[in-house]
Amino acid sequence: MPNRRDFLKTSAIASIGASPMLAACGGGASASQQQKPVVVSTWRHGMPANEAAWEELTDDGTALDAVEAGVRVIEADPETRTVGRGGYPDRTGVVTLDACVMDERGRCGSVGALEDILHPTSVARKVMEETPHVMLVGDGARDFAIEQGFEETDLLTEQSRQDWQEWKEKQEETPERPEPNIEGEVDEENHDTIGMLALDANGHLSGACTTSGTQWKMHGRVGDSPLIGAGLFVDDDVGAACATGWGEAVIRTAGSHLAVEKMRQGASPMEACRAVVERVSNLHGNPEDVQVGVLALNKNGEIGAYGLQSGFETAQYTPEAGNQLVEADAFQ
Numbered sequence: 629m630p631n632r633r634d635f636l637k638t639s640a641i642a643s644i645g646a647s648p649m650l651a652a653c654g655g656g657a658s659a660s661q662q663q664k665p666v667v668v669s670t671w672r673h674g675m676p677a678n679e680a681a682w683e684e685l686t687d688d689g690t691a692l693d694a695v696e697a698g699v700r701v702i703e704a705d706p707e708t709r710t711v712g713r714g715g716y717p718d719r720t721g722v723v724t725l726d727a728c729v730m731d732e733r734g735r736c737g738s739v740g741a742l743e744d745i746l747h748p749t750s751v752a753r754k755v756m757e758e759t760p761h762v763m764l765v766g767d768g769a770r771d772f773a774i775e776q777g778f779e780e781t782d783l784l785t786e787q788s789r790q791d792w793q794e795w796k797e798k799q800e801e802t803p804e805r806p807e808p809n810i811e812g813e814v815d816e817e818n819h820d821t822i823g824m825l826a827l828d829a830n831g832h833l834s835g836a837c838t839t840s841g842t843q844w845k846m847h848g849r850v851g852d853s854p855l856i857g858a859g860l861f862v863d864d865d866v867g868a869a870c871a872t873g874w875g876e877a878v879i880r881t882a883g884s885h886l887a888v889e890k891m892r893q894g895a896s897p898m899e900a901c902r903a904v905v906e907r908v909s910n911l912h913g914n915p916e917d918v919q920v921g922v923l924a925l926n927k928n929g930e931i932g933a934y935g936l937q938s939g940f941e942t943a944q945y946t947p948e949a950g951n952q953l954v955e956a957d958a959f960q
């Protein structure tokens with residue numbers, strides 16, 4: 629049965645020194661009491677990403693600068709197996725990256741199935757700032773990145789190559805169809821897309837979302853993460869949301885857009901995230917082997933998150949509490 633507890637549960641993990649820049653109160657901020665700056669992100673790898681974003685936010689950086697700086701830390705970390713360099717390759721052994729950004733002015737940029745470039749989020753920002761388009765994919769995205777001065781980088785680490793070879797050998801014995809995002813046991817060290825949302829000192833919102841997508845996906849598959857409205861949506865009048873997990877389910881529900889629209893109608897960030905998970909559950913049942921997690925931040929700096937399965941963690945950096953890992957409530 630769904631678990632509908634009303635509040636996020638803090639999972640007694642790191643809490644790193646709170647900043648003196650406390651603008652207002654915590655979770656119950658009203659329209660006149662905006663908590664800022666705030667940065668939130670998905671999963672445990674959000675903790676170091678938040679640190680980098682916080683530096684930007686407390687050094688006059690915009691929310692857009694902050695989310696880009698934050699997720700770049702994880703894109704460059706070969707130990708994170710689901711984002712950037714070191715991410716798992718697709719079925720053909722090629723690492724392809726998906727990412728997007730959206731800012732306070734409703735501007736957005738995105739790349740899908742990008743190969744050989746370390747920082748897809750920065751390329752997405754360039755698409756937003758330097759082109760009349762929103763999204764570039766595949767070879768076109770890579771050519772554009774190179775034209776913009778990004779260096780070609782081998783994204784397939786030795787570890788990923790070995791893992792892929794092992795998987796491939798198993799396929800020869802018992803071939804698997806491409807599967808949705810199979811979690812099995814939630815492995816906290818090795819988890820998923822990073823979506824990041826920030827509210828800056830001027831009270832403006834931006835977000836970023838970046839991933840190597842599902843492990844052993846079909847070549848050319850693009851998930852929810854680079855799709856504006858699915859993996860990420862920002863409306864500076866209302867709030868921002870991002871998603872992680874089974875990308876196809878998030879796309880089918882336009883998950884992040886739905887969360888922001890729910891907040892526009894008066895839902896708290898937590899209620900908005902739960903509404904998305906409920907929509908996924910209505911469409912697909914409650915499959916035990918897939919995860920969808922949604923994270924939202926409203927204009928007042930209030931944070932909410934909800935998962936289809938338990939185990940969905942978010943990293944939340946606020947002036948009051950510092951940087952802490954928080955486990956979201958979940959259906960299952």
Ligand code: ASP
Nearest residue numbers: 821841842851872873875
């Ligand atoms: N949402 C990502 C995708 O479907 C993967 C994930 O977050 O696990 O590509």
